[in-house]
Amino acid sequence: MHFTRFSIAAAALTALAACAPPGQSASSEANATGPIKIANVNAQSGQLSSLGQWEHKGVKLAVDEANKAGGINGRQIKLDLFDDQGDPTVGTNLARKIASEGYIAMLGTAESAVTLAMSPILKDAKIPSITSGQSPKLAELKSPFMFLNAPTSVTFDETLAEYLVDDKGYKDIALISNNGAYGAGEHDAFLAALKTRNVTPLADEVVTPDQKDFNANLAKIREQDPEVLFIGAEEVQSGLIAKQARELGVKAVFAGGAPVGTDVYATTAGLENAEGTVVSSPYLSNEASEEIKAFAAKYKAAYNEEARMHVAKAYDGASILIEALKQTCGEGGQKLADAIRGVKRAGLLGNYAYDANGVGIHETKIGLLKDGKVVPEAAS
Amino acid sequence: MQVFLQTLIGGVTFGAVYALVAMGFSIVYRTMGLVNFAHGSVVMIGAYAASTFYMASKLPFAVAVLVAITVTALIGLVIERFLRPLENKDFTLMLIGTIGFGAVLEAGAVLVWGATGHAVPSPVATGPIDLAGVRIPTYSLLVIAVAAAATGLLALFLQRTKRGAAMQAVAMDHQAATAVGIHVGRSNAMAFAIGAGLAALAGSLIGPMLYVNPTMGGTLGIKGFAAAMLGGFGSMPGAIVGGLAFGLLDSFAAGNFQEYSELVTFLVFAVIVMIRPTGIFGETTVNRA
Numbered sequence: 102m103h104f105t106r107f108s109i110a111a112a113a114l115t116a117l118a119a120c121a122p123p124g125q126s127a128s129s130e131a132n133a134t135g136p137i138k139i140a141n142v143n144a145q146s147g148q149l150s151s152l153g154q155w156e157h158k159g160v161k162l163a164v165d166e167a168n169k170a171g172g173i174n175g176r177q178i179k180l181d182l183f184d185d186q187g188d189p190t191v192g193t194n195l196a197r198k199i200a201s202e203g204y205i206a207m208l209g210t211a212e213s214a215v216t217l218a219m220s221p222i223l224k225d226a227k228i229p230s231i232t233s234g235q236s237p238k239l240a241e242l243k244s245p246f247m248f249l250n251a252p253t254s255v256t257f258d259e260t261l262a263e264y265l266v267d268d269k270g271y272k273d274i275a276l277i278s279n280n281g282a283y284g285a286g287e288h289d290a291f292l293a294a295l296k297t298r299n300v301t302p303l304a305d306e307v308v309t310p311d312q313k314d315f316n317a318n319l320a321k322i323r324e325q326d327p328e329v330l331f332i333g334a335e336e337v338q339s340g341l342i343a344k345q346a347r348e349l350g351v352k353a354v355f356a357g358g359a360p361v362g363t364d365v366y367a368t369t370a371g372l373e374n375a376e377g378t379v380v381s382s383p384y385l386s387n388e389a390s391e392e393i394k395a396f397a398a399k400y401k402a403a404y405n406e407e408a409r410m411h412v413a414k415a416y417d418g419a420s421i422l423i424e425a426l427k428q429t430c431g432e433g434g435q436k437l438a439d440a441i442r443g444v445k446r447a448g449l450l451g452n453y454a455y456d457a458n459g460v461g462i463h464e465t466k467i468g469l470l471k472d473g474k475v476v477p478e479a480a481s
Numbered sequence: 482m483q484v485f486l487q488t489l490i491g492g493v494t495f496g497a498v499y500a501l502v503a504m505g506f507s508i509v510y511r512t513m514g515l516v517n518f519a520h521g522s523v524v525m526i527g528a529y530a531a532s533t534f535y536m537a538s539k540l541p542f543a544v545a546v547l548v549a550i551t552v553t554a555l556i557g558l559v560i561e562r563f564l565r566p567l568e569n570k571d572f573t574l575m576l577i578g579t580i581g582f583g584a585v586l587e588a589g590a591v592l593v594w595g596a597t598g599h600a601v602p603s604p605v606a607t608g609p610i611d612l613a614g615v616r617i618p619t620y621s622l623l624v625i626a627v628a629a630a631a632t633g634l635l636a637l638f639l640q641r642t643k644r645g646a647a648m649q650a651v652a653m654d655h656q657a658a659t660a661v662g663i664h665v666g667r668s669n670a671m672a673f674a675i676g677a678g679l680a681a682l683a684g685s686l687i688g689p690m691l692y693v694n695p696t697m698g699g700t701l702g703i704k705g706f707a708a709a710m711l712g713g714f715g716s717m718p719g720a721i722v723g724g725l726a727f728g729l730l731d732s733f734a735a736g737n738f739q740e741y742s743e744l745v746t747f748l749v750f751a752v753i754v755m756i757r758p759t760g761i762f763g764e765t766t767v768n769r770a
Contacts (some may be wrong), residue, residue, distance in 0.1 A: 145596075146591070147696060150591075150596040150696075151596050151598070151694075154596055279740075280740035307739040307740040308735060308739070308740070309740060309742055309743045311700050311743065312735060312742070312743075313495065313690075313691055313700075314491040314492070314494070314495045314728075314731065314732050315491070315735070316487050316488050316490060316491025316492070316732060317484065317488035317491060317732050317736025318735060318736060318739075320483060320484040320487035320488060320736070321736065323483075323487075324483070324484065337598075337691075340600065340692065341691065341692070348609050348616060348618045349609075350609070350611070350616050365597075365598075365600070365692070368599070368600035369600040369692045371600075371602070371603070
């Protein structure tokens, strides 16, 4: 362990030593001048475009700051945005494009399914990427060139189950989740977390990502009268489920990952229906810490809208990449991947320390929705 | 039993909205023989228009819906005006034209309202009605009532007014209709406007039940289209029966087949259409394509 740390530090030092100002050393690298090309791939159109736009704004904020501060060793970062439309097929085409056009790193995407499709191509091209996806499948790829800027569903749901079952003593738990990449990941992770605690769910309803009417599923759940309803779906669908569940008279406490901590969830469900929802997330609110408050203010000044987790994690991811690029003097490939793995950063989402699977954050926090805002739950 | 009845209520509510979308498809199809692929996007514009007026101006919901219907009816007229030079000349281009308009409307919505979308508070404040454990949201009752009223008014218009009769005549035989002095272009324009108005009504009703965003028209359009096919494309009673049937099919499939519900819904749909290609109330008179 110490040895690896040492070797990373040594590698970083050698890299720094090689970072002579341009013109002073007869560098053998031909591409060490001109801007450093980084691709940002995120959905800018289609159903997931709101996620993609937030992610892009977060990335852009970090890159703009770095460029203003002098860039990487005097070289500016050129950030180019590509629209994957939330579609894995478009994603694979973009991955090939990025590889052929000399981008040395990729930030994105916000969709696990798209990132999963792109990853093999980027791995072959030795292009490191930092994704905003959080499906456990991303970590299972074990690609040395892929890094996550958030915990995976396993972490989200382990923390959630610990709070619900161990701390609060709930045993009557029902699940409703969709079978998309995110929902299925949530479902499996939460079910596994329940299993280790010997809790069998009262109901386990699976819906499709496009479904809007949950009367049938929720009526079945209502018959079991659970204490907790775990919702594993994206923001809007989670909100619709919560709303229809309350209309049907389901009294259970709602619980879920990051999507149920958003204003989209709260307004879709209706503030009254969303009240008390248990959220497991590494980024609970814009007021959670001094650093986050400062970041939220900076973000608001730049874009005139409120910051949120997607923005913060994209910012964290881009900052980590920039830090790594400084160590490699803008060089990409294996060297950059190793440098990213070596970055230890106290970020907005927590303390980043990458493991062999590319996961950097290993814990989340619990919050409760009050009046549409997440209030951190005091650690017990 | 409770689960069955609750599923039924969900199915009927969404079915009523699908029926309105299907009627919009059908009225354009029966008059022009054209499938308006922009219809789903017009539903979305209607949802945006109604919810924006409702939330920004604090107008009563009914007024906001009327404003939305007017706005989208105008959009319908614009689409028809653009397509008119192609009428009876190039049918494929007309079809592609409607697809193009759909994309334009979606992109326009992103420009005007942004990509994120917004949730719409329910215009009915009272809680759900509890009937022996089966809960009926009051808003669902409103949706069903408004959809039924709109259907009734449309039937009256088509059967009892001169303009409506003229539209029926164009639907049956546009050459003969021209021969007796009916302005086919005007009939088509009216069909487009009414179709768009129905789309707006469907959109404004579904807004508070869902989340209004630029891509919401996709699924609604496909399901409404499938509902129209199921009932018999071009037939107004068919659209209603098809819409309700599709809503029920969807909601019972969700309860019984979980993640395979969509697969099952469209499989059943495909089988029905294979057995009865003209749908439940298929009319052979509307075959101008």
